[in-house]
Amino acid sequence: MDYSIGQVAEAAGVTVRTLRHYDAIGLLRPSGRTAAGYRRYGDADLERLQQILFYRELGFPLEDIATILDDPDADALTHLRRQRELLMGRIDRLRAMVDAIELAMEARRVGVDLTPEERLEIFGGDPDVHRAEAEERWGDTDAYRESQRRTAAYTKEDWKRITAEQKAIVDGFAEARAAGVPATDARAMDLAERHRGFITDSFYECSVRMHRRLAELYVNDSRFTAVFDRTAEGLAQYVHDAICANADRQEAR
Amino acid sequence: MDYSIGQVAEAAGVTVRTLRHYDAIGLLRPSGRTAAGYRRYGDADLERLQQILFYRELGFPLEDIATILDDPDADALTHLRRQRELLMGRIDRLRAMVDAIELAMEARRVGVDLTPEERLEIFGGDPDVHRAEAEERWGDTDAYRESQRRTAAYTKEDWKRITAEQKAIVDGFAEARAAGVPATDARAMDLAERHRGFITDSFYECSVRMHRRLAELYVNDSRFTAVFDRTAEGLAQYVHDAICANADRQEAR
DNA sequence: GCTGGAGCCTGCCGTAACGTCAGGGTCAAC
DNA sequence: GTTGACCCTGACGTTACGGCAGGCTCCAGC
Known part of the structure; x- marks a missing residue:
């Protein structure tokens, strides 16, 4: 029900320092403190931490994560759906990279030269797609608001x-x-x-x-x-x- | 054959500043300079950059990347094989995350509560696996040297x-x-x-x-x-x- | 009752991987 | 010959923490 900073760090696989940092920047404030000033994390805090770690692993800056999580128009299901789509996108990208690697392996094996453009094609593929993607996805676009209405605002x-x-x-x-x-x-x-x-x-x-x-x-x-x-x-x-x-x-x- | 810093940045999808940084820390030194001091990148430099970007995207620190790429015992094929394995590992991990997300979606839909541990299980799964993994993989272990001998040192x-x-x-x-x-x-x-x-x-x-x-x-x-x-x-x-x-x-x- | 070690606190400085100017040279084109 | 795009070298700012120092807290064991 109520965990110390060390217990949370242990469970989530992060350092105590990280949790204190998230507190300092207001990303994850523990829901309580003991009389002596010790941080106390509740179940809701753990849930939020899990979300934070998810987006962090996908490379989102902490400030954006705060914006996403504090969006009052997004409920849990919206987050889950978005997370799944993000993951699928990443998997597709990694699969494309595997293909490129296998192409390179086979090219080397049989002595075919790849052009420089060909090699940079995939890997140069800008890794901050999710920057633009994110803005488009949870930004102020019509498409986003539309998809929101579908479930977030059930009558x-x-x-x-x-x-x-x-x-x-x-x-x-x-x-x-x-x-x-x-x-x-x-x-x-x-x-x-x-x-x-x-x-x-x-x-x-x-x-x-x-x-x-x-x-x-x-x-x-x-x-x-x-x-x-x-x-x-x-x-x-x-x-x-x-x-x-x-x-x-x-x-x- | 010979590209300016801007052309390379454009092609690889990185900033000019990044390339200058890589030059400064010795990770990617352009193979030449013009009389006026302009950096000139050759094909080999592009190839190295591609490798750098690959490992960077998988979250390796630049210093480790330098160690990996400057390893004299590793040829191109060794890199490609390692890269493919790294990618497969990431894909597996992402797939596990998708599974966890889908579990959470369905749990919410039918009103089942997940335990905190259950939620942190995957996401807390330490993301610096590749730290240990990397050391084990290209470090000084016997297993690595063994796998090396298989192809790197053909007689x-x-x-x-x-x-x-x-x-x-x-x-x-x-x-x-x-x-x-x-x-x-x-x-x-x-x-x-x-x-x-x-x-x-x-x-x-x-x-x-x-x-x-x-x-x-x-x-x-x-x-x-x-x-x-x-x-x-x-x-x-x-x-x-x-x-x-x-x-x-x-x-x- | 006190004492020792594990755990917690708040600063504060360090680091990695760049972003972002400032101030100034280079170069092809009009 | 000058304009605009591109390049150079510092140098300071930023993000997401790591790693101390110096000091409080808490419980187990003597």
Whole structure:
């Protein structure tokens, strides 16, 4: 509930000095102090620290991180979605670099010379893309505000619709299973696809690959299993199977 | 052949100041100066700059980069191999982060609480792994020296053996094709697999996936195509097909 | 009751990798 | 022959900390 600076440093893999620095510049102020002036970090502080470390690892300056995290228009889900996109972008970039490396390896092996431009192409690729990208993404652009409206500002109406759809899907799975419909049946798969579309429309883009990973989660993590099983015992497994079957079908198309 | 500091900065996507800094600390000294004292960069300088930028992007301090690049025991291929491994490691790490993000997204969506440790697990994962990793990798360890000996110090004997095997494989492909053996025949596929094993043993680890990428290169990049086609017209395509067929076979096993 | 060592505090100076001027030379073009 | 783009060398500023010094705090053990 309440950690000393040393404990937080240990848990997060940073130095005590770093945490004091973040306090000094106002990036992460501990939510309390003891009578003797010792810093005390709460759970919310840890959560914020985790966000800080994430953006820091991607090379964001601390000042920008503060701006991002203190944006009152961005909720946790917005952050997660942005973080995932940032990561994907980085992975793509690294993959492109791997390709370039392999090109260079093979060129050297067979004695082909690469042009200077060819070699600098990828690596010179300005590494502060995320500077411009960031401004475009969480800056004052219309596109950003638009994407914001989609989820950050749900109306009560929206929430009613969303929870209804959520319930309809889960109930649909439960009924299908009760009726003896196998998880590999088209009706179950359709429900899975509807589930995927629902997530994409209302929360975050959910690819087939990602849907598959979610299915794994539902059966492997008891906390997620419980969410389904409180509708019907063993439903998580059924949903998992339907999602997998649907994923196979989608990929086969 | 010979570029001004501004041209190099432009091409590499760095500032002029950065290049002057690298000159000042001795990391990248231009190979010449004009009578008026203007810096002049040659092709070798560009190549070194490219290496510098690579390691810099992966977060290495400039001093370490100098040590790496000035290591007399490491040739270009050694660098490329190391770079590829470093990239793969980073990609793995980013992928793990994506997984963690997706876990958090889904947890939030269905209302599951993650524990603080769970959240810090990945992100707290010390980002200076490559510090220890680097020392272990290019430091004074036995394992490193061992891996060095494999390729950095080819004897004349080795080279004779290697070029002979290279020629044997290419000739094998040419003969098979001349004899009307289809690229999808087991004999052609065996040659492809021998080619892959040859690269792995003598140069760098070549996975099936990578072998496939090399095959693409052979037909898509005219400079590589030429390497094969100077043995026999159209051989590159044949080799490409054989590699693909073999890759399918390997993956099917 | 006190004492020793681990942990915490606030300055304050150092460092790495540049950014950003200031003040001044160079060069091709008009 | 001068204008504007490009180059030079200092030199000081900045970010994100590392690493002290000098001093308080807290708990375990005698």
